[in-house]
Amino acid sequence: MPQQERIRVAIVGAGIAGLTLAVALNAFDSEQKIAVDLYESAPELSEIGAGINVWPRTWEILREIGLGDALIPLFDHYPDLKPRVIWEIRKADQKNGFKVIDIMQNGGALRIHRADFQRSLINYLPLAGSGVPVNTTCTLHLSHKLVDYSLSISSTASYPNSGPVTLHFADKPSKTCDILVGADGIKSTVRRLFLSRLPSPERYVKFLDPIRTGTVVYRGLVDKEELRKASPGHRALDHPGLTYVGKGKHAVVYPVSGGKYVNVVAAVHDKSKQGTTWEGQLHQEVSQSEFYDRFVGWEEEFQTLIHCIRRPTRWVLQALNHLDIFAKERVFLLGDSAHAMAPHLGAGASVGIEDAYILASLLAHPSIPHPLSMQHLSRITDIYNNTRVPQAMSRSKASSDQGHLFALSAPGFERFAEGDDVPRDMLVDLFHQVEENWSWATSKADIDRRQATDLLLESRARL
């Protein structure tokens, strides 16, 4: 289809969610009716952070949109549905730490380095000359920081914003599009503008800025060879995933980069900071001793891991209050810009990938005409809100609950302090709850996709 007749989708933000949307649109756009412009404020595509957990539900989506062969060699194990340990839980805030239980799941967790993951997504962007088969055309615009957008007002009373969207960038000419997707992360500019233009914008003030979850995390990678030298036979050398827990703190430890490194994310929880705001730097390099001092008295094998992290970083974790609308008229929010959440379920990126999967399925659906009619767009926004808002909200709530459980802050645990002995049966019951909270990870995303597209077909009958 000629470029000028295509539905023009502007994606603002080339993080995991925005990149997945571009790749998913290309996978589903069999009629070749969509053109994507991907705008990213950074001068190059890069990713900070280390490991990421990909769950069986998310893996099915990534495979369906064509990333299977690229990702399989980058995971720590072959994706199948064999029962696997996702975490060995250890009570570790004492010298004589001990195993509580193994948390098991069919398919386990696929662990991957973020940079490897993001690179695979970039390699599958349907850019001209990239060698990727192109259904949806895609143009990447780096150094494009969106600062504002405007909706054109038309005289059609039922659809007042039916003209194209104009995008305004810092120091760059304005551009237009038919659909704007804000995938610009937790501090999203698109979210701020979108919410301020809804009817009764005062209702949405508490969703404009992120709030603290109450947790800071120390992160770092351990080179396995160094760990082997420092502590031959260390448990983390050959383990699929460990969680060291103690009162008010916990740490997850798992292999990335095909087992070359061990990723360590150690959380210190402080309920009094929950819901407060933070103006300082969100992440920064800190000394080894700062990290070490927070875990004095913990079992030795965990302290050995900290000693092997040369350049730890400290992250102040933030999340969003649970927003109840992700789309209206021509504007959609996707990924962290809609629902940034605590990381304790390892689900934030996965929910963004699901948003992209559902939105791409709706926009590329054969029943969607080009040029787009506002009636069809209105059905898509309704379906996107009705399907994505509840999923994101439930995953976000479960993520923060999981943090409380890991920190031994559940009801009944008030009497224990860091380093205290806790009856084993209490710990076992608690971590069975933790295991239960991961049951979504093996559910099927294609059922949600079918539900969304069935709703689209039903609504077509009514148009």
Ligand SMILES: Cc1cc2nc3c(=O)[nH]c(=O)nc-3n(C[C@H](O)[C@H](O)[C@H](O)COP(=O)(O)OP(=O)(O)OC[C@H]3O[C@@H](n4cnc5c(N)ncnc54)[C@H](O)[C@@H]3O)c2cc1C
């Ligand atoms: C410690 C920790 C561990 C985690 N572990 C996991 C895990 O195991 N599994 C999991 O699924 N999730 C995990 N997450 C969550 C996950 O990292 C995020 O949910 C995910 O990376 C968000 O992706 P995104 O694309 O929505 O946003 P981002 O990655 O923030 O991307 C937004 C992009 O938009 C760009 N941008 C911003 N503003 C503008 C603008 N105005 N104009 C143009 N471009 C702009 C930014 O430069 C950036 O490239 C974890 C998070 C943390 C903090």
